[in-house]
Amino acid sequence: MKNQEFTNNNQHYRQLEENMQKEFHQLLCENQPLFKVALTDDLWLHYLESLELSSRQQYNCSCCKAFIRKYGDLVILTEDGQIKSALWHPETVPDYFKAAVTQLKKVVEASSIKTVFYSDQRQLGTPFSGERSHLSLMLPKHYVSKSALKTxxxxxxxxxxxxxxxxxxxxxxxxxxxxxxxxxxxxxxxxxxxxxxxxxxxxxxxxxxxxxxxxxxxxxxxxxxxxxxxxxxxxxxxxxxxxxxxxxxxxxxxxxxxxxxxxxxMDPSQYMRAQSAPTEGALIEAEKLVEKLGIIDALDRRFARLDEIPEFIWRSPEKKVEKQKMGLFSGIIPKIPKVKIIDWPITTMTWKKFSETLLPQVNKIEARVDDTNRLMSLVTENIPDSKSIFQWDNPFSWYYHGGVDGEIKRRVQEAGGRYEENDIRCSLIWENRTDLDLHCLTPAGKHIFYNRKRETNGWLDVDMNVRGETMYPVENIR
Incomplete structure (x- = not known):
């Protein structure tokens, strides 16, 4: 009779485990944060004392005791601020455990919140020990802490x-x-x-x-x-x-x-920048931190190469160096004829004409930059397949100085353009009276430029230096 009673109770116990896990995962499917409550009583004693006296010893298990004491206080909070136990649901457990689970639920839900719950591992508790199973739970992956710095x-x-x-x-x-x-x-x-x-x-x-x-x-x-x-x-x-x-x-x-x-x-030269040299101790701690994060390789950066950039409007042609046969008098410098300088008239050339007629014949392009503070650099990882340190899915990034983004914003807004709250914005600034023009080809094949400023959802809302009116121009398409 005792063996039969043990078998029946053990079956009830497995049902308790299964129902607890099922209810727990249904709650977590709603992506609810988990919390721990501040208990004044021992949950394990409440559990044990609510069982029938004759079978308490059978369930007086060190693994289950550790689980209930460590995780039995997990709760969720509803939108209206009500506490609900994450583990104890008396309406779904076998009759044998209803009194115990009801008591646990009552104690937990009457408590105040202690903190947000975090876990370093998915497995909560010990599922098996010897031939017996125990109370335990498996957390979904996204509930496990991803912090490399803190437990x-x-x-x-x-x-x-x-x-x-x-x-x-x-x-x-x-x-x-x-x-x-x-x-x-x-x-x-x-x-x-x-x-x-x-x-x-x-x-x-x-x-x-x-x-x-x-x-x-x-x-x-x-x-x-x-x-x-x-x-x-x-x-x-x-x-x-x-x-x-x-x-x-x-x-x-x-x-x-x-x-x-x-x-x-918020000045870029001041904001979030150290105003004094770091101490030796701070440098040592910084070294330990990046090593712990596993990003030492990722911080080894270099300038991106042209062959790593997927698409170009124009690139300089590759020069084939051929070994030339040296003549007997090749070392003698010949007389160089004078070249007549022609004073060509200044003409206006559109980008379309420039790109179609001149660029295909060009071997080299040089540009004069009046303000080198406006230059940006495209950089990438020096060690392939380093751990990502960005929120995007490629290793490229850029750096600049001189507050160029703040200058763009100032010019766009002073000219009446819209800098923010756009799906996409493209702005162009330069530092002279030249009339540069900003063009955009939309995914629908529409062309936005100075002669067609509005197309579908796009708009060239700032167009400058048609008459060379300013040394600080900007153009803006959004």
Whole structure:
């Protein structure tokens, strides 16, 4: 009879495992963040004491005990700030375990959030030990921490610290201040403000949702929900350029001065650049960091070669060097006839005519560059197949100096063109009174240029130097 009872209970136990895993994965299919709660009681004792006295010893397992104590407190948060246990669902478990699972669910859902959950491995718990199976779960791949610098425990501790900072920041800035600064950032009046649109929009929404909630417990849970979904750095808004902007606004600084102070701080020669030489210790730590990230090879960069660029309008022809037979008098320099210089008249030539009539015959092109600060360089990996350090799928990148992107934005906007909020924008600047023209061939085969400024969704909205009117021209197609 005892063997039969053990077999039946063991069957119930397998059903408990299967149902727990099924419910858990259904929750995670919704891409819900996981959280840990702050428990004051031992979950394992609640579990064990809710089982029948006669069979407690059978389930007093060290593997299951470790699992329940470490992962039994996992929960999700609903959009309205309600806690739901991620593991314990009494409505789907065998009758034998209903009392125990109901108690676990009750204790977990009555607790407050402790932190966002992170894991260094997919397997939670020990699935098998000897001939017995145990409570365990397999996380989907995208739930496993990808950080090469911090452990899961360090990330969870970091989120706890971010909660304190985020809570203080929520109450530091008024709703009017945040709303007005969001409008200013969206307007594009600030230099490179597009990089902060996501942060200010996230904070603006979080304030609206969280601060209107009257229940303090629900408000706290909503804060955790926003923290879990925040991109890196969003919770540190107070210490960012957005925080500086909000501080200045709340001090009563007028808009013109506000923009000037912001742009000064965002000056490419100053922003995010060290103002003093690093210490020896900092250099050693930086070496360790890039080694840990596995990007040492990727940081070895070189100039890209012409043969690596897939398409050219024109390239210089390859010269075939032929060995010439030297004559008896080849070392004697002959008399060079004088060349008559013809004063050719200046004529206007379109790019179409230039590319079709001259380029095919050209062996060499030289260009005079008045301002070398406007030059950009295309660089790529020096060691093939290095670990990617970019958000795109190829190893090419570029670098420049002199704030050329800020200059483009200034010229486009002063000329009445649209710099931001375009699917694609192409801008051309140069430094003299020459009349250069910007052309675009659309995917539909339409040609946008000075004589046909609008085609389908494209528009040449700035066209300059038709009469050589400025030394600082720009053209803009969007």
């Amino acid at each position: 899961a425990n360090q990330l969870m501790a970091e989120k706890k610290a971010e909660f304190q900072l985020f809570e203080a920041t929520l109450h530091m800035y008024s709703r009017d201040s945040v709303s007005i600064m969001k409008t200013l950032i969206d307007s594009g009046a600030l230099y490179r403000s597009e990089r902060f649109i996501g942060m200010i929009s996230w904070f603006d929404e979080a304030q609206q949702v969280i601060l209107k909630e009257k229940d303090a417990l629900v408000r706290e849970r909503l804060m955790w929900r926003y923290i879990a979904k925040a991109k890196t750095g969003y919770c540190h808004l107070k210490n960012s350029m957005i925080g500086t902007l909000l501080d200045d606004y709340q001090e009563g600084i007028n808009t013109d001065e506000l923009i000037r102070r912001y742009n000064d701080k």
